[in-house]
Amino acid sequence: MARRNANGEGTIYQRKDGRWVCSIKVETTSGMKKRVYIYGKTRAEISRKLTELKVKNDQGIMAADRSWLLGDYLDYWLDAVVKSNRRAATYAQCETIVRLYLKPGIGNMPIGRLAVPGVQRYINQLLAGGHSVPKVHVIRKVLSAALTRAEREELITRNVARLVELPPEERKEIKPWSVEEVARFLEATRPHRFYAAYLLLFYGLRKGELLGLRWQDIDVANSKIHVRQQLQRVGRQILIGPLKTTKSRRDLPLLEPVRLALADYYEKSRVEGTDLVFTTPEGNPIDPGNFLRNFKRVCQQHGLRIITVHTIRHTVATLLKKQRVADRDIQLILGHSRIVTTQEVYQHDDDESRHTALQGLTGALLEPSNTQTVQSVRSGLPSAVIDSNGSCQNGCQKPSFMDRVASIISGGAYRIRTDGLFHAINNHTTLAARLTEMDANLKSSRRQLVLGVVAVSVAVKETRD
Structure with a gap:
């Protein structure tokens, strides 16, 4: 009489088409038991896979409650994780990457069978197709974030996106304004309607933080400016939302020149019916893209070297460094989460600073x-x-x-x-x-x-x- 397999031992048999099959009941991530079938060409292959499955089950590593294709899991991840836990702009960027690149490229692959060679081939195809290295880095970053979540849900055992190799991402060289250029800009924009806004840029505020300032954030009694929210364009909408990081929530001193500029703006340009400090003449929020275009137009009109609004943050960090302000203080002023970002990305040197440093050393x-x-x-x-x-x-x-x-x-x-x-x-x-x-x-x-x-x-x- 043939011996019956015990519960949890699994079954191995051969199909009529010659393939070998094993089946076993395992715990799933939903908490229910499910019979799993594994196919192979030989009995030895199936026996090995069955042993691996039983070991994982004994270790408490649960099996997926369904067979996920990568594209289906990315849709789930966007809706259940990113949309509810990230900023709207982050969700918009991730949704675009998933829709335009990841799903058409590798979305039909089972998530449990993703391997480094397959993902590496896809990344190489993107690079060969003319996509820039920074863009491919973003694509890999989105895929890695989704697979990290899949690891936490015990759907996969490793994140293959982290093992893919990419060319190093070279940062675009940024040349901040000098003290003379800053002085020329502020002098030229003194009669401008948004002179107070331009002055506040040299507090190191992000563009969204500046345009999201409310009158209640200007604490004249305590001479403070409270940075609490930001304004962003997401798709076709202009939204008020939370700051980029927890460190972005900060209080900055309200210096006298800034207070006077804000007081002048309040008397001449404030629009009733809105709590935002800087608005259009009709009282609507200012589109960040329009603000950038107006800033560049002012620079062009006055013969100034044209930079982006964000480059002013680099300017502030660099000028504070030249004033020998401690890096920790510069980090808090700019609202960076990590001081290494302040030091490696935002602080720049130039020929003059290098010359001065070496001249001082040589003189000594x-x-x-x-x-x-x-x-x-x-x-x-x-x-x-x-x-x-x-x-x-x-x-x-x-x-x-x-x-x-x-x-x-x-x-x-x-x-x-x-x-x-x-x-x-x-x-x-x-x-x-x-x-x-x-x-x-x-x-x-x-x-x-x-x-x-x-x-x-x-x-x-x-x-x-």
């Missing part, structure tokens, strides 16, 4: 403030026999080993010591004398060591004889 190392007071460490000669270039006169000898050691111990490398560095030590003569004494002690120790070795050798010889 190579330019003594008073060469007449510098004593020659090299030969023990007074400074009168050393010319202005630091070279010896009257054929002085090369520095001895003791001279070089004295120079190093005293805090500077030989021949690049400055007046300030020389005065940083207490007494060169005392140091040289100390080193001479050390050298004498070493010589004495060497002599004693030699005598000891000789004595031991003689004793050993006499013993042998």
Whole structure:
């Protein structure tokens, strides 16, 4: 009599078409039990797959309650996760990527059978088709976010999108405005209706944060500006929504020039019936795209180098760095989540800053403030026999080993010591004398060591004889 398999042991059999099949009941992510069927070409292959399935089930790794195609799961992810937990602009971007690229490209693949080679081929096709590297990075990022959620729901065991290789994304070079350019811009826009808005841009506000400011956010009593919301265009709609990150919620000081500019704007341009500070003459929210176009038009009219509104945030970060403001303070002013973003993305240098830095270093190392007071460490000669270039006169000898050691111990490398560095030590003569004494002690120790070795050798010889 044939033995019946125990519950949970699974069944293996061969179909009439020659394929092997195994079936087993497993726990699913919905909490119910489900019979799963696996197909293969040989009994050994099916036996191995059945063993793997039982091990996962024993470890509490539940099986999917349905067979997801990637395209179907992406639709579910957009509706159940992104739409309810992310900003409207984020949802719009993800929906566009899914609809235009991911579903047409690999949407018909079972999510459980996604593999690195298949996703890599698709990414390579996008690059070969002329899509830019930054765009393909965004596509991979959206796919990775969806697969990360699938990992949490235990539908897959690994996120293959993270293992795909892409060319490095090169950031577009950004050249912020200089102090002179900022001054010219503010002077040129002083008569402009939105002068107060332009002035507030140099608080490091994002464009959406500026256009989303309300009068109630201008706390004149406490001299504060509260950044609490932002305005964005999503598709054809202009929406008021939450800030980009939790760190974007911040309070900034209301400085006197800004207060006066806002007071002037309130008297001349405020529109009744809206709580937004900056609006169109009809009282409607300002389209961010229109604000950018008006900003560039003003720059063009006054002969200024044209940049984007967002580049002003880079300008603020860079100018604050030049003022030696702490990076942590700059991060809080700009509302960045991580200080590395402030340091690596928003702070820039230029030829002038590099020149100033190296000039300061060179001056500290190579330019003594008073060469007449510098004593020659090299030969023990007074400074009168050393010319202005630091070279010896009257054929002085090369520095001895003791001279070089004295120079190093005293805090500077030989021949690049400055007046300030020389005065940083207490007494060169005392140091040289100390080193001479050390050298004498070493010589004495060497002599004693030699005598000891000789004595031991003689004793050993006499013993042998």
